[in-house]
Amino acid sequence: MSEVNQKLENILDCINKETNSMDYNERAMVLLLVMEMLKCAVELDILDTLRPKKERTCKVESSFLNDFSSNHECWYEFELSCGHHVTSDVMEPPNYCEECGAKVVSA
Numbered sequence: 001m002s003e004v005n006q007k008l009e010n011i012l013d014c015i016n017k018e019t020n021s022m023d024y025n026e027r028a029m030v031l032l033l034v035m036e037m038l039k040c041a042v043e044l045d046i047l048d049t050l051r052p053k054k055e056r057t058c059k060v061e062s063s064f065l066n067d068f069s070s071n072h073e074c075w076y077e078f079e080l081s082c083g084h085h086v087t088s089d090v091m092e093p094p095n096y097c098e099e100c101g102a103k104v105v106s107a
């Protein structure tokens, strides 16, 4: 927080220096505009954190069975639309991509 305070103080210093030669009305106008900008920036920030994050989803592009019966090994492999491949012991794909965490939705 003190770092932000320091930055704000520096900016205010700059504004004061730059507007030194202006008359009172011009200075007031510049400060007013800066205040409006700050208000907008704060509102945008707050809105951004309040907005619910849309859950990333992906769907199964293709699936196939890897069957190495000779080794008594087989598993299902799913190609997901997020670009990852995941495997499963059962025919159903996992609920989430284990690579990127996207929720796997059907079609």
Ligand SMILES: [Zn+2]
Pocket (backbone or CB within 6 Å): 058, 080, 082, 083, 084, 097, 098, 099, 100, 101, 102
């Ligand atoms: Zn993924």
